[in-house]
Amino acid sequence: MTDAPSTATVGKHPCPECGGDLQWNAAAQSLRCPYCGTIVPWTPAQAADPGAGVVELDLAAALADPAVDRGWGSDRREVQCQSCHAISVFVDGKVAKRCEFCGSPAIIPHESQQDAITPQSLLPFRISDGQVRDLIRTWYGSHFFAPNKLKTAALTDTLSGIYLPYWTFDSHVHATWTAEAGHYYYETEHYTDSKGQRRTRQVRHTRWVPAAGELEHFFDDELVPGTTGVHADLLRVVEPFPTTSDLKPYAHEFVRGWTVERYQVDLRRAAETNMAQMQDQVRALCAAQVPGDTQRNLVVDASYRGRTFKHILVPLWLVSYTYGSRRFQVIANGYTGKVAGEWPVSWVKVFFAGVVALLLAAIVVYVVLQSQ
Numbered sequence: 001m002t003d004a005p006s007t008a009t010v011g012k013h014p015c016p017e018c019g020g021d022l023q024w025n026a027a028a029q030s031l032r033c034p035y036c037g038t039i040v041p042w043t044p045a046q047a048a049d050p051g052a053g054v055v056e057l058d059l060a061a062a063l064a065d066p067a068v069d070r071g072w073g074s075d076r077r078e079v080q081c082q083s084c085h086a087i088s089v090f091v092d093g094k095v096a097k098r099c100e101f102c103g104s105p106a107i108i109p110h111e112s113q114q115d116a117i118t119p120q121s122l123l124p125f126r127i128s129d130g131q132v133r134d135l136i137r138t139w140y141g142s143h144f145f146a147p148n149k150l151k152t153a154a155l156t157d158t159l160s161g162i163y164l165p166y167w168t169f170d171s172h173v174h175a176t177w178t179a180e181a182g183h184y185y186y187e188t189e190h191y192t193d194s195k196g197q198r199r200t201r202q203v204r205h206t207r208w209v210p211a212a213g214e215l216e217h218f219f220d221d222e223l224v225p226g227t228t229g230v231h232a233d234l235l236r237v238v239e240p241f242p243t244t245s246d247l248k249p250y251a252h253e254f255v256r257g258w259t260v261e262r263y264q265v266d267l268r269r270a271a272e273t274n275m276a277q278m279q280d281q282v283r284a285l286c287a288a289q290v291p292g293d294t295q296r297n298l299v300v301d302a303s304y305r306g307r308t309f310k311h312i313l314v315p316l317w318l319v320s321y322t323y324g325s326r327r328f329q330v331i332a333n334g335y336t337g338k339v340a341g342e343w344p345v346s347w348v349k350v351f352f353a354g355v356v357a358l359l360l361a362a363i364v365v366y367v368v369l370q371s372q
């Protein structure tokens with residue numbers, strides 16, 4: 001991997017005081033020099049016209065010819081973790097010594113692929129590292145049985161700010177459906193109970209009536225994660241990322257000094273996931289239109305048109321720590337501050353809590369016996 005001289009300075013933004021490369025700062029919501037601390041107000045190129053530059057790309061065309069490489073150019077290094085296989089991208093000289101997803105030191109250079117689709121837009125960090133430490137401390141406080149090691153890990157420098165790859169998809173859908181709508185009705189039945197008494201009861205029956213309808217729907221910015229480094233069940237907890245309104249066109253300034261994860265769920269696989277999600281939703285929307293009290297034999301015929309996509313980056317704070325032989329992750333949405341985490345139960349704490357509970361019970365019994 002060599003730096004082409006013409007692109008090596010792309011997006012470089014020198015500090016007016018010391019010449020260091022400025023970086024996006026979440027607390028200042030502006031550029032800040034990591035060397036001398038100077039804060040420089042900065043407006044991204046298209047900021048005057050929100051939404052401009054955040055372009056939806058045609059899905060069919062991209063699947064036919066994925067050779068779109070724009071955005072971060074050739075001034076980047078990619079490394080892959082030999083342990084968890086996450087690929088990290090660095091757009092400046094900095095390269096981490098360990099994998100930020102699992103802590104493994106076994107990272108090797110990864111050849112950047114020329115057909116890789118580069119991010120067109122991103123959601124900049126809004127939660128600063130100071131804020132996220134407070135949020136994680138509060139979260140930790142509500143998990144009494146988590147081990148102290150988690151607290152130490154969460155509050156020291158194992159906290160990393162990472163831009164995660166996501167795909168977002170738009171599509172129009174037109175669907176027609178047929179089904180049988182069931183209407184309940186009740187009839188009075190006479191029967192003899194176990195004691196030989198004649199009784200009556202109401203029995204429910206269903207009258208089935210053919211039904212049909214159609215549906216028009218627009219899917220806007222349906223998200224599919226492209227990450228493999230962060231555990232999927234955790235991500236679902238800290239979603240959503242407000243990608244419809246607050247997305248900014250990609251600029252190196254946002255990304256320099258932060259880690260970027262390279263997607264490993266490629267466009268084709270992500271588009272398939274998106275299609276399956278849309279089909280589920282369309283079926284649910286059609287089912288909701290069927291009249292009556294119950295339904296059966298729903299058949300949906302849907303056609304999707306104008307499918308577009310974007311490849312975007314979203315901000316995430318990550319703490320990765322080892323406990324016993326396992327790795328655990330605690331994450332926070334870098335835009336909304338929502339926290340989710342995995343934590344092993346500390347059996348030491350559980351044991352002592354049990355001992356304390358037994359002692360309290362013994363004291364209560366003793367006091368009750370004494371007072372009699």
Ligand SMILES: [Zn+2]
Binds near residue numbers: 019037038
């Ligand atoms: Zn400076």
Ligand SMILES: [Zn+2]
Binds near residue numbers: 081083085099101104
């Ligand atoms: Zn790793």
